[in-house]
Amino acid sequence: MNSTKESIVNIADDLIRRRGYNAFSYNDISKVLAVKNAAIHYHFPTKSDLGVAVIDLHIQKIDHFIKGVAPLSEPEKVEAFLNIYEQIQINKKVCLVGTLATDWDTIDDKIQQKLIVFVNIVGDWLTGVMEEGLKKGSLTFNGDPQTRAMLIITSIMAAAQMAKIMGPASFQSVKNAIINEVNRQ
């Protein structure tokens, strides 16, 4: 399954997280794919439709991730989650939530609503991991699970952004610090 429609979404995802939502155009996609501008409009009538599809792709991916890590321990789940962002950083991208948050006032209501759904999926899952880890004693941290989950998400999200400016080392130190904070003695 490598249809034009899927390719469009994948390229759009790449462009959004590399250059930002307002810096990519249908023309950028048609330059990469061997299709014309209008072909993209055929699959996604408006840019907002494409934006929503990109978030849907991420929802699909995170659902798959959550199922995949289900058998792992809580510390392993946290590490696996942070590794997603490490890959983002290595590929010199940023996380979708961060880019769209900074462009928030310029994006369509449909994109905003879909992004809220995505953030809630990630937030609820990581809160659950924190709760479970606290109960089992496999994770030790200060504050309540929900706040800790939010703190982890914000830290690692911004660390990927900071790596754009300060290089990969800044990302690694933040990643290690996050792990240390949930393995306290």
Add this chain to the structure above:
Amino acid sequence: MNSTKESIVNIADDLIRRRGYNAFSYNDISKVLAVKNAAIHYHFPTKSDLGVAVIDLHIQKIDHFIKGVAPLSEPEKVEAFLNIYEQIQINKKVCLVGTLATDWDTIDDKIQQKLIVFVNIVGDWLTGVMEEGLKKGSLTFNGDPQTRAMLIITSIMAAAQMAKIMGPASFQSVKNAIINEVNRQ
């Protein structure tokens, strides 16, 4: 001193942090100010020149902030620093570093270089506060001062972004958690 040139920089700063660098235009500024497009080009020949000027304004402001909080204790300095971001969040903006980081690949080299200078000023100052707090015992935290400083900056920066999506409550919980993490027992 409320010259046209200064007004342009202030409005550009507002627009960049509200809508993103690639979503604001000279026309947006000339609509707010009672001047024409070309007047802005007179003061700032290219958009990159204006971008650099906006970061210079922030460097000026952070220098002023650092001098202002010099007599305060380390915990007070941290709180004052976090309060800057609280104001950003209340005004429904995001931090300059975050927006420009997500647009990194689309911004001019001059803007990139100037942003590195700005981040280093903030990073070095907060690292110094952490070192001093650790030495005096006024701050207690895990890890080294530099990593802790980076962790605080990334967390609060992304918290302002997250507030755009999840509302002000998410910001407050992250802010409180950061303070708790440097006042451990």
Add this chain to the structure above:
DNA sequence: CTTGCCACTTACTTACTAGTAAGTACTATA
């Protein structure tokens, strides 16, 4: 009083944006 500079305006160009209307080649089905 005129020369020259500052801070603009007027009027424009080139390039690109999202989006659309109409047409076409191909494929599957009745």
Add this chain to the structure above:
DNA sequence: TATAGTACTTACTAGTAAGTAAGTGGCAAG
């Protein structure tokens, strides 16, 4: 073999972007 739908292309529009060349009004120094 006709019909209809899918997945496009061709060719276009209206709007906006950054940027520029040339002109203007006011003011200050010589």
